[in-house]
Amino acid sequence: MDSQFIFVTCQIGSEQIIKKNLVEKGLRFAFSRPGFLTFKTPHSQPLLDSLELNDPFVRSAGRCLGKVQGESDEQRALALWNQVADIPFDRLHVWPRDRFAAGQHHFNPGLNDGSRAAEASLRQTAPATRSNLFENRCDKNLARRNERVLDCIVVEADEWWIGAHFVDRWVQRWPGGFWQPAGEVEMVSRAYLKMSEALAWLAWPIKAGQRCVELGCAPGGASQALLASGMRVAGIDPAQVDPRIETHPEFQHIRKRSGDVRVRDFQEFQWLTADMNLAPEKMLDEVERIVAHQANRIWGVILTAKLQDWNLADRIPNYLERIGSWGYPRLRARQLSHNRQEVCLAGLRPQRKNRRLAIRRSR
Numbered sequence: 001m002d003s004q005f006i007f008v009t010c011q012i013g014s015e016q017i018i019k020k021n022l023v024e025k026g027l028r029f030a031f032s033r034p035g036f037l038t039f040k041t042p043h044s045q046p047l048l049d050s051l052e053l054n055d056p057f058v059r060s061a062g063r064c065l066g067k068v069q070g071e072s073d074e075q076r077a078l079a080l081w082n083q084v085a086d087i088p089f090d091r092l093h094v095w096p097r098d099r100f101a102a103g104q105h106h107f108n109p110g111l112n113d114g115s116r117a118a119e120a121s122l123r124q125t126a127p128a129t130r131s132n133l134f135e136n137r138c139d140k141n142l143a144r145r146n147e148r149v150l151d152c153i154v155v156e157a158d159e160w161w162i163g164a165h166f167v168d169r170w171v172q173r174w175p176g177g178f179w180q181p182a183g184e185v186e187m188v189s190r191a192y193l194k195m196s197e198a199l200a201w202l203a204w205p206i207k208a209g210q211r212c213v214e215l216g217c218a219p220g221g222a223s224q225a226l227l228a229s230g231m232r233v234a235g236i237d238p239a240q241v242d243p244r245i246e247t248h249p250e251f252q253h254i255r256k257r258s259g260d261v262r263v264r265d266f267q268e269f270q271w272l273t274a275d276m277n278l279a280p281e282k283m284l285d286e287v288e289r290i291v292a293h294q295a296n297r298i299w300g301v302i303l304t305a306k307l308q309d310w311n312l313a314d315r316i317p318n319y320l321e322r323i324g325s326w327g328y329p330r331l332r333a334r335q336l337s338h339n340r341q342e343v344c345l346a347g348l349r350p351q352r353k354n355r356r357l358a359i360r361r362s363r
């Protein structure tokens with residue numbers, strides 16, 4: 001089966017940026033609700049063809065098969081099974097569109113009671129031929145590479161949209177593109193979620209015992225995630241760090257502004273992260289001071305760019321270009337599901353170069 005429509009989900013507030021980017025790429029805007037958009041493509045595409053939109057604000061995307069409505073979850077579920085007829089799928093992902101901007105009214109994007117109830121109805125009403133969609137599921141229902149996923153987006157309680165995507169990239173494994181923590185953690189701050197999600201998204205070869213410097217570490221949520229991954233962390237921030245992090249044996253607090261630290265002190269560090277409440281260009285100036293210094297050989301950087309104004313989204317390619325100019329050719333940008341009005345920018349040196357440096361340093 002072919003489809004001429006695609007769906008996109010995103011954080012509330014990013015819709016206009018996505019609209020602009022995708023229309024520039026030749027797609028025609030069709031329909032939207034906050035956090036959910038559909039577009040018409042110039043040509044019909046096979047339903048499960050790979051889809052690369054290359055837009056940092058797109059949290060999840062796929063081909064669109066229309067919507068179902070009905071009086072009850074059961075009716076909508078039956079209508080969905082009817083609509084997908086005999087199209088083969090390996091897995092089912094069900095999730096809601098966001099209700100508020102991230103952080104507004106303490107809202108955290110992710111699955112909710114409505115999407116869980118919709119999924120339960122789909123399970124109860126599924127024809128026997130669909131039993132494969134409910135077998136061998138891990139806790140978080142992560143898809144595997146090359147799986148064909150049937151997507152059901154609860155756009156309104158009584159209006160579900162149907163989609164399909166083929167898993168050929170890491171984040172497409174996560175239902176709705178949401179990263180979910182493994183269990184309950186007593187977080188020092190929400191930055192714990194942001195950093196944990198960034199580490200899961202990038203899946204970089206970070207090893208226990210490696211060293212990371214964090215610019216803007218207080219109160220310590222991101223450091224908590226870095227420490228949990230086994231890294232040794234030096235946090236730079238004039239503000240106070242939570243005692244649970246401050247007293248961690250692998251954490252060192254450098255109670256200064258990043259501009260006041262000696263750049264040569266970071267020769268033994270492999271990774272750098274930054275989450276400072278500064279404008280993106282200023283944050284990049286601070287990072288550049290350390291990573292571009294000839295004494296240092298930071299392998300990869302994970303940076304939060306605060307978009308005080310959504311218009312700064314246009315500058316993301318420039319930010320990435322600047323990071324690339326420091327010697328990080330593998331560049332990524334994504335508005336993580338736990339980011340607020342901000343994006344995560346990341347740059348990595350080629351692996352072989354990193355290994356050579358590690359060997360030279362261990363001699």
Ligand SMILES: C[S@@+](CC[C@H](N)C(=O)[O-])C[C@H]1O[C@@H](n2cnc3c(N)ncnc32)[C@H](O)[C@@H]1O
Pocket residue numbers: 189191192215216217218219220221222223236237238239256257258259275276277278286
């Ligand atoms: C959003 S908070 C960081 C949250 C933190 N990453 C966490 O995990 O909890 C921003 C921090 O940036 C710090 N900051 C701002 N400018 C800075 C600078 N030039 N050097 C170091 N820290 C800075 C602030 O003191 C503040 O604690």
